Amino acid sequence: MKKKYVIILLIFIIIFFGLKCSKNKMEVREGLDIRLYLSREKKIIKINLEEYVVGAVAAEMPASFEIEALKAQAVCARTYAVRKILSGRKYEGGADLSDDVNECQAYISPENFKKKDPDRSGQFLNKIKQAVVQTEGIIIVYEGEPVDALYHSTCGGKTANADEVWQKRLPYLRSVNCKYCTSSPYYIKKYQIECSHIKRVLNIDKDIKTIKIVERDSTGRARKVKINDHIFEASLLRRKLNLPSTWWEFIRKDDKIEIKTRGYGHGVGLCQYGANGMALRGYDYKEIIKYYYHNVEFYKMNY
Ligand SMILES: [Zn+2]
Incomplete structure:
Protein backbone atom coordinates (compact mmCIF):
# COMPACT_ATOMS: atom_id res chain seq x y z
CA MET A 1 0.00 0.00 0.00
CA LYS A 2 1.32 3.45 -0.87
CA LYS A 3 2.21 5.82 1.94
CA LYS A 4 -0.44 8.38 0.99
CA TYR A 5 -3.22 5.78 1.24
CA VAL A 6 -2.03 4.73 4.67
CA ILE A 7 -1.94 8.34 5.80
CA ILE A 8 -5.51 8.78 4.50
CA LEU A 9 -6.55 5.64 6.38
CA LEU A 10 -4.91 6.87 9.58
CA ILE A 11 -6.63 10.22 9.25
CA PHE A 12 -9.90 8.36 8.73
CA ILE A 13 -9.53 6.27 11.88
CA ILE A 14 -8.50 9.30 13.91
CA ILE A 15 -11.62 11.16 12.78
CA PHE A 16 -13.76 8.06 13.15
CA PHE A 17 -12.74 7.33 16.70
CA GLY A 18 -12.69 10.94 17.86
CA LEU A 19 -9.93 13.47 18.14
CA LYS A 20 -8.86 14.85 21.48
CA CYS A 21 -5.82 17.02 21.89
CA SER A 22 -5.81 17.83 25.59
CA LYS A 23 -3.26 16.42 27.98
CA ASN A 24 -4.53 14.44 30.92
CA LYS A 25 -3.14 14.14 34.42
CA MET A 26 -0.95 11.16 33.50
CA GLU A 27 0.94 13.29 30.99
CA VAL A 28 0.10 10.83 28.27
CA ARG A 29 -1.49 12.71 25.45
CA GLU A 30 -5.00 11.73 24.53
CA GLY A 31 -5.54 10.91 20.92
CA LEU A 32 -7.26 8.12 19.12
CA ASP A 33 -9.96 6.54 21.28
CA ILE A 34 -10.32 2.79 21.07
CA ARG A 35 -12.69 0.21 22.50
CA LEU A 36 -10.74 -2.44 24.41
CA TYR A 37 -12.24 -5.77 25.49
CA LEU A 38 -11.07 -6.92 28.93
CA SER A 39 -11.34 -10.71 28.83
CA ARG A 40 -11.28 -11.35 32.60
CA GLU A 41 -13.81 -8.68 33.47
CA LYS A 42 -15.77 -9.50 30.29
CA LYS A 43 -16.38 -5.85 29.51
CA ILE A 44 -15.35 -3.20 27.01
CA ILE A 45 -13.66 0.01 28.10
CA LYS A 46 -13.06 3.13 26.04
CA ILE A 47 -9.44 4.23 26.26
CA ASN A 48 -7.19 6.44 24.17
CA LEU A 49 -4.44 4.76 22.20
CA GLU A 50 -1.51 6.29 24.12
CA GLU A 51 -2.93 5.17 27.48
CA TYR A 52 -3.58 1.75 25.98
CA VAL A 53 0.08 1.58 24.92
CA VAL A 54 1.17 2.28 28.53
CA GLY A 55 -0.89 -0.74 29.68
CA ALA A 56 0.36 -2.92 26.82
CA VAL A 57 4.03 -2.13 27.58
CA ALA A 58 3.40 -2.74 31.30
CA ALA A 59 1.91 -6.15 30.50
CA GLU A 60 4.35 -7.20 27.79
CA MET A 61 7.83 -6.14 28.97
CA PRO A 62 9.53 -6.05 32.39
CA ALA A 63 9.52 -2.40 33.51
CA SER A 64 13.04 -2.91 34.90
CA PHE A 65 14.30 -2.96 31.30
CA GLU A 66 16.27 -0.03 29.88
CA ILE A 67 14.29 3.01 28.72
CA GLU A 68 15.28 2.56 25.05
CA ALA A 69 14.00 -1.04 25.16
CA LEU A 70 10.73 0.19 26.69
CA LYS A 71 10.49 2.82 23.94
CA ALA A 72 11.03 0.12 21.28
CA GLN A 73 8.28 -1.94 22.96
CA ALA A 74 5.95 1.10 23.05
CA VAL A 75 6.42 1.68 19.29
CA CYS A 76 5.85 -2.04 18.59
CA ALA A 77 2.73 -2.17 20.79
CA ARG A 78 1.32 1.01 19.15
CA THR A 79 2.06 -0.29 15.65
CA TYR A 80 0.54 -3.67 16.44
CA ALA A 81 -2.63 -1.95 17.69
CA VAL A 82 -2.91 0.43 14.72
CA ARG A 83 -2.50 -2.43 12.25
CA LYS A 84 -5.20 -4.42 14.05
CA ILE A 85 -7.57 -1.43 13.97
CA LEU A 86 -6.86 -0.78 10.28
CA SER A 87 -7.57 -4.44 9.48
CA GLY A 88 -11.17 -3.89 10.59
CA ARG A 89 -11.16 -7.07 12.64
CA LYS A 90 -13.44 -6.83 15.66
CA TYR A 91 -13.22 -8.62 18.98
CA GLU A 92 -15.82 -9.63 21.56
CA GLY A 93 -18.73 -7.19 21.59
CA GLY A 94 -17.36 -5.30 18.58
CA ALA A 95 -14.22 -4.10 20.43
CA ASP A 96 -11.26 -2.80 18.40
CA LEU A 97 -8.69 -4.64 20.54
CA SER A 98 -8.64 -7.33 23.22
CA ASP A 99 -6.34 -8.03 26.16
CA ASP A 100 -6.50 -11.78 25.39
CA VAL A 101 -2.97 -12.77 24.38
CA ASN A 102 -4.27 -15.62 22.25
CA GLU A 103 -5.86 -13.11 19.88
CA CYS A 104 -4.14 -9.78 20.50
CA GLN A 105 -1.51 -8.32 22.85
CA ALA A 106 -1.68 -8.20 26.63
CA TYR A 107 -2.83 -5.14 28.57
CA ILE A 108 -2.84 -4.33 32.30
CA SER A 109 -4.55 -1.32 33.83
CA PRO A 110 -2.43 1.04 35.98
CA GLU A 111 -4.54 0.00 39.00
CA ASN A 112 -3.82 -3.71 38.51
CA PHE A 113 -0.18 -2.99 37.75
CA LYS A 114 0.17 -1.18 41.09
CA LYS A 115 -1.32 -4.16 42.94
CA LYS A 116 1.36 -6.48 41.52
CA ASP A 117 4.29 -4.68 43.10
CA PRO A 118 3.07 -1.84 45.35
CA ASP A 119 6.58 -0.71 46.36
CA ARG A 120 8.07 -0.20 42.91
CA SER A 121 5.04 0.10 40.63
CA GLY A 122 4.81 3.90 40.88
CA GLN A 123 8.39 4.35 39.72
CA PHE A 124 8.00 1.68 37.03
CA LEU A 125 4.75 3.16 35.73
CA ASN A 126 6.39 6.58 35.40
CA LYS A 127 9.23 5.00 33.44
CA ILE A 128 6.79 3.29 31.07
CA LYS A 129 4.80 6.53 30.61
CA GLN A 130 8.05 8.31 29.80
CA ALA A 131 8.77 5.69 27.10
CA VAL A 132 5.28 6.18 25.65
CA VAL A 133 5.36 10.00 25.77
CA GLN A 134 8.82 10.12 24.16
CA THR A 135 7.60 8.00 21.23
CA GLU A 136 4.11 9.52 21.04
CA GLY A 137 2.26 8.61 17.85
CA ILE A 138 5.27 6.86 16.29
CA ILE A 139 4.61 3.64 14.41
CA ILE A 140 6.75 1.33 12.24
CA VAL A 141 5.92 1.25 8.52
CA TYR A 142 7.10 -0.81 5.57
CA GLU A 143 6.39 0.70 2.16
CA GLY A 144 4.02 3.09 3.91
CA GLU A 145 1.97 0.41 5.66
CA PRO A 146 2.02 -0.25 9.43
CA VAL A 147 4.00 -3.45 9.95
CA ASP A 148 2.85 -6.58 11.74
CA ALA A 149 4.99 -5.68 14.76
CA LEU A 150 5.42 -9.14 16.22
CA TYR A 151 7.70 -9.60 19.19
CA HIS A 152 8.68 -12.29 21.67
CA SER A 153 10.60 -12.64 24.92
CA THR A 154 13.87 -14.30 23.87
CA CYS A 155 15.00 -15.61 20.50
CA GLY A 156 17.84 -17.73 21.87
CA GLY A 157 20.48 -16.59 19.35
CA LYS A 158 18.56 -16.16 16.10
CA THR A 159 15.08 -14.84 15.34
CA ALA A 160 12.66 -16.88 13.22
CA ASN A 161 11.27 -16.26 9.72
CA ALA A 162 7.56 -15.42 9.77
CA ASP A 163 6.90 -17.53 6.67
CA GLU A 164 8.37 -20.58 8.39
CA VAL A 165 6.27 -20.11 11.53
CA TRP A 166 2.88 -19.09 10.06
CA GLN A 167 3.33 -18.93 6.28
CA LYS A 168 3.18 -15.13 6.56
CA ARG A 169 5.31 -13.78 3.74
CA LEU A 170 6.38 -10.46 5.21
CA PRO A 171 9.77 -9.23 3.96
CA TYR A 172 10.55 -7.33 7.16
CA LEU A 173 9.99 -10.38 9.40
CA ARG A 174 13.14 -12.24 8.39
CA SER A 175 15.58 -14.01 10.68
CA VAL A 176 18.50 -12.09 12.18
CA ASN A 177 21.33 -13.31 14.38
CA CYS A 178 20.93 -11.99 17.91
CA LYS A 179 23.78 -11.93 20.39
CA TYR A 180 21.96 -9.58 22.73
CA CYS A 181 19.56 -11.85 24.66
CA THR A 182 22.08 -14.09 26.46
CA SER A 183 21.13 -12.63 29.86
CA SER A 184 17.56 -13.93 29.51
CA PRO A 185 16.69 -16.75 31.92
CA TYR A 186 15.23 -18.50 28.86
CA TYR A 187 18.28 -18.17 26.60
CA GLY A 263 14.57 -18.92 23.69
CA TYR A 264 11.03 -18.16 24.75
CA GLY A 265 8.21 -17.44 22.33
CA HIS A 266 7.64 -17.82 18.59
CA GLY A 267 10.94 -16.08 17.77
CA VAL A 268 9.50 -13.76 15.10
CA GLY A 269 10.26 -10.01 15.04
CA LEU A 270 11.67 -8.08 17.98
CA CYS A 271 13.47 -10.08 20.66
CA GLN A 272 12.60 -8.27 23.92
CA TYR A 273 15.61 -9.43 25.93
CA GLY A 274 17.69 -8.66 22.84
CA ALA A 275 16.20 -5.15 22.76
CA ASN A 276 17.29 -4.69 26.37
CA GLY A 277 20.75 -6.05 25.57
CA MET A 278 21.06 -3.58 22.69
CA ALA A 279 19.86 -0.71 24.91
CA LEU A 280 22.53 -1.64 27.48
CA ARG A 281 25.12 -1.38 24.69
CA GLY A 282 23.97 2.14 23.84
CA TYR A 283 21.60 1.59 20.91
CA ASP A 284 18.48 3.76 20.78
CA TYR A 285 14.97 2.48 20.16
CA LYS A 286 15.02 3.23 16.42
CA GLU A 287 18.27 1.31 15.97
CA ILE A 288 16.83 -1.58 17.99
CA ILE A 289 13.67 -1.72 15.86
CA LYS A 290 15.60 -1.46 12.60
CA TYR A 291 17.79 -4.34 13.73
CA TYR A 292 14.90 -6.75 14.22
CA TYR A 293 12.60 -5.57 11.39
CA HIS A 294 14.24 -5.34 7.98
CA ASN A 295 14.12 -2.12 5.93
CA VAL A 296 11.40 -0.42 7.96
CA GLU A 297 10.78 3.28 8.49
CA PHE A 298 8.98 5.33 11.12
CA TYR A 299 5.83 7.38 10.75
CA LYS A 300 4.48 9.81 13.34
CA MET A 301 0.71 10.01 13.63
CA ASN A 302 -0.43 13.51 14.52
CA TYR A 303 -3.49 13.23 16.70
ZN1 LIG B 1 17.55 -12.56 20.91
Missing part, protein backbone atom coordinates in the same frame (compact mmCIF):
# COMPACT_ATOMS: atom_id res chain seq x y z
CA ILE A 188 19.09 -21.85 27.21
CA LYS A 189 17.11 -24.04 29.59
CA LYS A 190 17.04 -27.74 30.34
CA TYR A 191 13.96 -29.76 31.26
CA GLN A 192 13.78 -33.37 32.38
CA ILE A 193 10.46 -34.86 31.33
CA GLU A 194 9.26 -38.34 32.23
CA CYS A 195 8.48 -40.49 29.19
CA SER A 196 5.25 -41.53 30.92
CA HIS A 197 4.19 -37.88 31.01
CA ILE A 198 4.89 -37.41 27.29
CA LYS A 199 2.98 -40.63 26.60
CA ARG A 200 0.00 -39.41 28.61
CA VAL A 201 -0.29 -35.88 27.22
CA LEU A 202 0.10 -37.06 23.62
CA ASN A 203 -2.22 -40.07 24.04
CA ILE A 204 0.45 -42.54 22.94
CA ASP A 205 -0.44 -46.19 23.67
CA LYS A 206 2.99 -47.82 23.62
CA ASP A 207 6.09 -46.98 25.65
CA ILE A 208 8.31 -44.38 24.09
CA LYS A 209 11.17 -46.19 22.37
CA THR A 210 12.45 -43.41 20.16
CA ILE A 211 11.98 -39.66 20.06
CA LYS A 212 13.68 -37.64 17.35
CA ILE A 213 13.43 -34.29 15.62
CA VAL A 214 12.93 -35.18 11.95
CA GLU A 215 12.37 -31.71 10.50
CA ARG A 216 13.73 -28.29 11.41
CA ASP A 217 13.24 -24.86 9.87
CA SER A 218 16.18 -22.92 8.44
CA THR A 219 16.93 -21.33 11.83
CA GLY A 220 17.15 -24.69 13.66
CA ARG A 221 13.71 -24.67 15.31
CA ALA A 222 11.95 -28.03 15.29
CA ARG A 223 9.00 -28.52 12.97
CA LYS A 224 8.26 -32.21 13.27
CA VAL A 225 9.13 -34.81 15.90
CA LYS A 226 8.93 -38.55 15.44
CA ILE A 227 7.93 -40.54 18.51
CA ASN A 228 8.02 -44.28 17.85
CA ASP A 229 6.30 -44.42 14.43
CA HIS A 230 4.21 -41.27 14.75
CA ILE A 231 5.02 -37.77 13.54
CA PHE A 232 3.95 -34.86 15.74
CA GLU A 233 3.97 -31.15 14.99
CA ALA A 234 6.56 -29.38 17.17
CA SER A 235 4.00 -26.67 18.00
CA LEU A 236 1.71 -29.35 19.50
CA LEU A 237 4.55 -30.76 21.61
CA ARG A 238 5.47 -27.30 22.80
CA ARG A 239 1.91 -26.66 23.93
CA LYS A 240 1.34 -30.07 25.53
CA LEU A 241 4.69 -30.13 27.34
CA ASN A 242 4.53 -26.44 28.24
CA LEU A 243 7.92 -25.67 26.71
CA PRO A 244 9.09 -22.08 26.11
CA SER A 245 9.91 -22.52 22.39
CA THR A 246 10.30 -25.11 19.61
CA TRP A 247 14.10 -24.80 19.43
CA TRP A 248 15.23 -28.08 21.00
CA GLU A 249 17.80 -30.80 21.44
CA PHE A 250 16.64 -34.12 22.91
CA ILE A 251 18.76 -36.45 25.01
CA ARG A 252 17.35 -39.76 26.21
CA LYS A 253 18.08 -40.43 29.88
CA ASP A 254 16.59 -43.78 30.94
CA ASP A 255 12.89 -43.20 31.48
CA LYS A 256 13.23 -39.44 30.96
CA ILE A 257 13.92 -37.14 28.05
CA GLU A 258 16.18 -34.17 28.65
CA ILE A 259 15.05 -31.29 26.49
CA LYS A 260 17.42 -28.39 26.00
CA THR A 261 15.46 -25.36 24.79
CA ARG A 262 16.63 -22.08 23.35
Whole structure:
Protein backbone atom coordinates (compact mmCIF):
# COMPACT_ATOMS: atom_id res chain seq x y z
CA MET A 1 0.00 0.00 0.00
CA LYS A 2 1.32 3.45 -0.87
CA LYS A 3 2.21 5.82 1.94
CA LYS A 4 -0.44 8.38 0.99
CA TYR A 5 -3.22 5.78 1.24
CA VAL A 6 -2.03 4.73 4.67
CA ILE A 7 -1.94 8.34 5.80
CA ILE A 8 -5.51 8.78 4.50
CA LEU A 9 -6.55 5.64 6.38
CA LEU A 10 -4.91 6.87 9.58
CA ILE A 11 -6.63 10.22 9.25
CA PHE A 12 -9.90 8.36 8.73
CA ILE A 13 -9.53 6.27 11.88
CA ILE A 14 -8.50 9.30 13.91
CA ILE A 15 -11.62 11.16 12.78
CA PHE A 16 -13.76 8.06 13.15
CA PHE A 17 -12.74 7.33 16.70
CA GLY A 18 -12.69 10.94 17.86
CA LEU A 19 -9.93 13.47 18.14
CA LYS A 20 -8.86 14.85 21.48
CA CYS A 21 -5.82 17.02 21.89
CA SER A 22 -5.81 17.83 25.59
CA LYS A 23 -3.26 16.42 27.98
CA ASN A 24 -4.53 14.44 30.92
CA LYS A 25 -3.14 14.14 34.42
CA MET A 26 -0.95 11.16 33.50
CA GLU A 27 0.94 13.29 30.99
CA VAL A 28 0.10 10.83 28.27
CA ARG A 29 -1.49 12.71 25.45
CA GLU A 30 -5.00 11.73 24.53
CA GLY A 31 -5.54 10.91 20.92
CA LEU A 32 -7.26 8.12 19.12
CA ASP A 33 -9.96 6.54 21.28
CA ILE A 34 -10.32 2.79 21.07
CA ARG A 35 -12.69 0.21 22.50
CA LEU A 36 -10.74 -2.44 24.41
CA TYR A 37 -12.24 -5.77 25.49
CA LEU A 38 -11.07 -6.92 28.93
CA SER A 39 -11.34 -10.71 28.83
CA ARG A 40 -11.28 -11.35 32.60
CA GLU A 41 -13.81 -8.68 33.47
CA LYS A 42 -15.77 -9.50 30.29
CA LYS A 43 -16.38 -5.85 29.51
CA ILE A 44 -15.35 -3.20 27.01
CA ILE A 45 -13.66 0.01 28.10
CA LYS A 46 -13.06 3.13 26.04
CA ILE A 47 -9.44 4.23 26.26
CA ASN A 48 -7.19 6.44 24.17
CA LEU A 49 -4.44 4.76 22.20
CA GLU A 50 -1.51 6.29 24.12
CA GLU A 51 -2.93 5.17 27.48
CA TYR A 52 -3.58 1.75 25.98
CA VAL A 53 0.08 1.58 24.92
CA VAL A 54 1.17 2.28 28.53
CA GLY A 55 -0.89 -0.74 29.68
CA ALA A 56 0.36 -2.92 26.82
CA VAL A 57 4.03 -2.13 27.58
CA ALA A 58 3.40 -2.74 31.30
CA ALA A 59 1.91 -6.15 30.50
CA GLU A 60 4.35 -7.20 27.79
CA MET A 61 7.83 -6.14 28.97
CA PRO A 62 9.53 -6.05 32.39
CA ALA A 63 9.52 -2.40 33.51
CA SER A 64 13.04 -2.91 34.90
CA PHE A 65 14.30 -2.96 31.30
CA GLU A 66 16.27 -0.03 29.88
CA ILE A 67 14.29 3.01 28.72
CA GLU A 68 15.28 2.56 25.05
CA ALA A 69 14.00 -1.04 25.16
CA LEU A 70 10.73 0.19 26.69
CA LYS A 71 10.49 2.82 23.94
CA ALA A 72 11.03 0.12 21.28
CA GLN A 73 8.28 -1.94 22.96
CA ALA A 74 5.95 1.10 23.05
CA VAL A 75 6.42 1.68 19.29
CA CYS A 76 5.85 -2.04 18.59
CA ALA A 77 2.73 -2.17 20.79
CA ARG A 78 1.32 1.01 19.15
CA THR A 79 2.06 -0.29 15.65
CA TYR A 80 0.54 -3.67 16.44
CA ALA A 81 -2.63 -1.95 17.69
CA VAL A 82 -2.91 0.43 14.72
CA ARG A 83 -2.50 -2.43 12.25
CA LYS A 84 -5.20 -4.42 14.05
CA ILE A 85 -7.57 -1.43 13.97
CA LEU A 86 -6.86 -0.78 10.28
CA SER A 87 -7.57 -4.44 9.48
CA GLY A 88 -11.17 -3.89 10.59
CA ARG A 89 -11.16 -7.07 12.64
CA LYS A 90 -13.44 -6.83 15.66
CA TYR A 91 -13.22 -8.62 18.98
CA GLU A 92 -15.82 -9.63 21.56
CA GLY A 93 -18.73 -7.19 21.59
CA GLY A 94 -17.36 -5.30 18.58
CA ALA A 95 -14.22 -4.10 20.43
CA ASP A 96 -11.26 -2.80 18.40
CA LEU A 97 -8.69 -4.64 20.54
CA SER A 98 -8.64 -7.33 23.22
CA ASP A 99 -6.34 -8.03 26.16
CA ASP A 100 -6.50 -11.78 25.39
CA VAL A 101 -2.97 -12.77 24.38
CA ASN A 102 -4.27 -15.62 22.25
CA GLU A 103 -5.86 -13.11 19.88
CA CYS A 104 -4.14 -9.78 20.50
CA GLN A 105 -1.51 -8.32 22.85
CA ALA A 106 -1.68 -8.20 26.63
CA TYR A 107 -2.83 -5.14 28.57
CA ILE A 108 -2.84 -4.33 32.30
CA SER A 109 -4.55 -1.32 33.83
CA PRO A 110 -2.43 1.04 35.98
CA GLU A 111 -4.54 0.00 39.00
CA ASN A 112 -3.82 -3.71 38.51
CA PHE A 113 -0.18 -2.99 37.75
CA LYS A 114 0.17 -1.18 41.09
CA LYS A 115 -1.32 -4.16 42.94
CA LYS A 116 1.36 -6.48 41.52
CA ASP A 117 4.29 -4.68 43.10
CA PRO A 118 3.07 -1.84 45.35
CA ASP A 119 6.58 -0.71 46.36
CA ARG A 120 8.07 -0.20 42.91
CA SER A 121 5.04 0.10 40.63
CA GLY A 122 4.81 3.90 40.88
CA GLN A 123 8.39 4.35 39.72
CA PHE A 124 8.00 1.68 37.03
CA LEU A 125 4.75 3.16 35.73
CA ASN A 126 6.39 6.58 35.40
CA LYS A 127 9.23 5.00 33.44
CA ILE A 128 6.79 3.29 31.07
CA LYS A 129 4.80 6.53 30.61
CA GLN A 130 8.05 8.31 29.80
CA ALA A 131 8.77 5.69 27.10
CA VAL A 132 5.28 6.18 25.65
CA VAL A 133 5.36 10.00 25.77
CA GLN A 134 8.82 10.12 24.16
CA THR A 135 7.60 8.00 21.23
CA GLU A 136 4.11 9.52 21.04
CA GLY A 137 2.26 8.61 17.85
CA ILE A 138 5.27 6.86 16.29
CA ILE A 139 4.61 3.64 14.41
CA ILE A 140 6.75 1.33 12.24
CA VAL A 141 5.92 1.25 8.52
CA TYR A 142 7.10 -0.81 5.57
CA GLU A 143 6.39 0.70 2.16
CA GLY A 144 4.02 3.09 3.91
CA GLU A 145 1.97 0.41 5.66
CA PRO A 146 2.02 -0.25 9.43
CA VAL A 147 4.00 -3.45 9.95
CA ASP A 148 2.85 -6.58 11.74
CA ALA A 149 4.99 -5.68 14.76
CA LEU A 150 5.42 -9.14 16.22
CA TYR A 151 7.70 -9.60 19.19
CA HIS A 152 8.68 -12.29 21.67
CA SER A 153 10.60 -12.64 24.92
CA THR A 154 13.87 -14.30 23.87
CA CYS A 155 15.00 -15.61 20.50
CA GLY A 156 17.84 -17.73 21.87
CA GLY A 157 20.48 -16.59 19.35
CA LYS A 158 18.56 -16.16 16.10
CA THR A 159 15.08 -14.84 15.34
CA ALA A 160 12.66 -16.88 13.22
CA ASN A 161 11.27 -16.26 9.72
CA ALA A 162 7.56 -15.42 9.77
CA ASP A 163 6.90 -17.53 6.67
CA GLU A 164 8.37 -20.58 8.39
CA VAL A 165 6.27 -20.11 11.53
CA TRP A 166 2.88 -19.09 10.06
CA GLN A 167 3.33 -18.93 6.28
CA LYS A 168 3.18 -15.13 6.56
CA ARG A 169 5.31 -13.78 3.74
CA LEU A 170 6.38 -10.46 5.21
CA PRO A 171 9.77 -9.23 3.96
CA TYR A 172 10.55 -7.33 7.16
CA LEU A 173 9.99 -10.38 9.40
CA ARG A 174 13.14 -12.24 8.39
CA SER A 175 15.58 -14.01 10.68
CA VAL A 176 18.50 -12.09 12.18
CA ASN A 177 21.33 -13.31 14.38
CA CYS A 178 20.93 -11.99 17.91
CA LYS A 179 23.78 -11.93 20.39
CA TYR A 180 21.96 -9.58 22.73
CA CYS A 181 19.56 -11.85 24.66
CA THR A 182 22.08 -14.09 26.46
CA SER A 183 21.13 -12.63 29.86
CA SER A 184 17.56 -13.93 29.51
CA PRO A 185 16.69 -16.75 31.92
CA TYR A 186 15.23 -18.50 28.86
CA TYR A 187 18.28 -18.17 26.60
CA ILE A 188 19.09 -21.85 27.21
CA LYS A 189 17.11 -24.04 29.59
CA LYS A 190 17.04 -27.74 30.34
CA TYR A 191 13.96 -29.76 31.26
CA GLN A 192 13.78 -33.37 32.38
CA ILE A 193 10.46 -34.86 31.33
CA GLU A 194 9.26 -38.34 32.23
CA CYS A 195 8.48 -40.49 29.19
CA SER A 196 5.25 -41.53 30.92
CA HIS A 197 4.19 -37.88 31.01
CA ILE A 198 4.89 -37.41 27.29
CA LYS A 199 2.98 -40.63 26.60
CA ARG A 200 0.00 -39.41 28.61
CA VAL A 201 -0.29 -35.88 27.22
CA LEU A 202 0.10 -37.06 23.62
CA ASN A 203 -2.22 -40.07 24.04
CA ILE A 204 0.45 -42.54 22.94
CA ASP A 205 -0.44 -46.19 23.67
CA LYS A 206 2.99 -47.82 23.62
CA ASP A 207 6.09 -46.98 25.65
CA ILE A 208 8.31 -44.38 24.09
CA LYS A 209 11.17 -46.19 22.37
CA THR A 210 12.45 -43.41 20.16
CA ILE A 211 11.98 -39.66 20.06
CA LYS A 212 13.68 -37.64 17.35
CA ILE A 213 13.43 -34.29 15.62
CA VAL A 214 12.93 -35.18 11.95
CA GLU A 215 12.37 -31.71 10.50
CA ARG A 216 13.73 -28.29 11.41
CA ASP A 217 13.24 -24.86 9.87
CA SER A 218 16.18 -22.92 8.44
CA THR A 219 16.93 -21.33 11.83
CA GLY A 220 17.15 -24.69 13.66
CA ARG A 221 13.71 -24.67 15.31
CA ALA A 222 11.95 -28.03 15.29
CA ARG A 223 9.00 -28.52 12.97
CA LYS A 224 8.26 -32.21 13.27
CA VAL A 225 9.13 -34.81 15.90
CA LYS A 226 8.93 -38.55 15.44
CA ILE A 227 7.93 -40.54 18.51
CA ASN A 228 8.02 -44.28 17.85
CA ASP A 229 6.30 -44.42 14.43
CA HIS A 230 4.21 -41.27 14.75
CA ILE A 231 5.02 -37.77 13.54
CA PHE A 232 3.95 -34.86 15.74
CA GLU A 233 3.97 -31.15 14.99
CA ALA A 234 6.56 -29.38 17.17
CA SER A 235 4.00 -26.67 18.00
CA LEU A 236 1.71 -29.35 19.50
CA LEU A 237 4.55 -30.76 21.61
CA ARG A 238 5.47 -27.30 22.80
CA ARG A 239 1.91 -26.66 23.93
CA LYS A 240 1.34 -30.07 25.53
CA LEU A 241 4.69 -30.13 27.34
CA ASN A 242 4.53 -26.44 28.24
CA LEU A 243 7.92 -25.67 26.71
CA PRO A 244 9.09 -22.08 26.11
CA SER A 245 9.91 -22.52 22.39
CA THR A 246 10.30 -25.11 19.61
CA TRP A 247 14.10 -24.80 19.43
CA TRP A 248 15.23 -28.08 21.00
CA GLU A 249 17.80 -30.80 21.44
CA PHE A 250 16.64 -34.12 22.91
CA ILE A 251 18.76 -36.45 25.01
CA ARG A 252 17.35 -39.76 26.21
CA LYS A 253 18.08 -40.43 29.88
CA ASP A 254 16.59 -43.78 30.94
CA ASP A 255 12.89 -43.20 31.48
CA LYS A 256 13.23 -39.44 30.96
CA ILE A 257 13.92 -37.14 28.05
CA GLU A 258 16.18 -34.17 28.65
CA ILE A 259 15.05 -31.29 26.49
CA LYS A 260 17.42 -28.39 26.00
CA THR A 261 15.46 -25.36 24.79
CA ARG A 262 16.63 -22.08 23.35
CA GLY A 263 14.57 -18.92 23.69
CA TYR A 264 11.03 -18.16 24.75
CA GLY A 265 8.21 -17.44 22.33
CA HIS A 266 7.64 -17.82 18.59
CA GLY A 267 10.94 -16.08 17.77
CA VAL A 268 9.50 -13.76 15.10
CA GLY A 269 10.26 -10.01 15.04
CA LEU A 270 11.67 -8.08 17.98
CA CYS A 271 13.47 -10.08 20.66
CA GLN A 272 12.60 -8.27 23.92
CA TYR A 273 15.61 -9.43 25.93
CA GLY A 274 17.69 -8.66 22.84
CA ALA A 275 16.20 -5.15 22.76
CA ASN A 276 17.29 -4.69 26.37
CA GLY A 277 20.75 -6.05 25.57
CA MET A 278 21.06 -3.58 22.69
CA ALA A 279 19.86 -0.71 24.91
CA LEU A 280 22.53 -1.64 27.48
CA ARG A 281 25.12 -1.38 24.69
CA GLY A 282 23.97 2.14 23.84
CA TYR A 283 21.60 1.59 20.91
CA ASP A 284 18.48 3.76 20.78
CA TYR A 285 14.97 2.48 20.16
CA LYS A 286 15.02 3.23 16.42
CA GLU A 287 18.27 1.31 15.97
CA ILE A 288 16.83 -1.58 17.99
CA ILE A 289 13.67 -1.72 15.86
CA LYS A 290 15.60 -1.46 12.60
CA TYR A 291 17.79 -4.34 13.73
CA TYR A 292 14.90 -6.75 14.22
CA TYR A 293 12.60 -5.57 11.39
CA HIS A 294 14.24 -5.34 7.98
CA ASN A 295 14.12 -2.12 5.93
CA VAL A 296 11.40 -0.42 7.96
CA GLU A 297 10.78 3.28 8.49
CA PHE A 298 8.98 5.33 11.12
CA TYR A 299 5.83 7.38 10.75
CA LYS A 300 4.48 9.81 13.34
CA MET A 301 0.71 10.01 13.63
CA ASN A 302 -0.43 13.51 14.52
CA TYR A 303 -3.49 13.23 16.70
ZN1 LIG B 1 17.55 -12.56 20.91
